[in-house]
Amino acid sequence: MRASESETEDLDLGSLPDVVGYALRRAQLAVFGDVIRRLEPFDIRPAEFSVLTLIEANPGVTQTRVCAALAIAKPNFAPLIRKLERRGLVRRKPVDGRSNGMYLTPFGRKLLGKAWSAVRENEDLIATKLSPKQRTVLVNLLRRLADL
Secondary structure, three states, rough: OOHOOOOOOOOOOOOOHHHHHHHHHHHHHHHHHHHHHHHHOOOOOOOHHHHHHHHHOOOOOOOOHHHHHHHHOOHHHHHHHHHHHHHHEEEEEEEEOOOOEEEOOHHHHHHHHHHHHHHHHHHHHHEEEOOOOHHHHHHHHHHHHOOO
């Protein structure tokens, strides 16, 4: 449960606002909160959106590669992909004796297109806070931090 603004407006945060990790987490909460709200009508969570996007861009990709690219633990990925399959968004097809390639179904492609519209709305909201140059700098800095 989030504290209301009135409960925190006079609270001294000390040096926390100057800590990169704290500022990053606060920004992530704000951005993800909006993304989650926008994806809700499609019954898609951000992790599922990311998986669908990777599968669309890499038809036949294996679960192992998607897990590695998105830093998803394999035990967490199994129920996620099963859910996407049950919903008719993804299908798996054997690529060798041990691996399955994943593909979006036509319904999955259609739903992902709608979800991308919602994510673009979030990007438009971010654009009200950052100039295009600031956005580019921020994304490049975040990519550098992701490589820690």
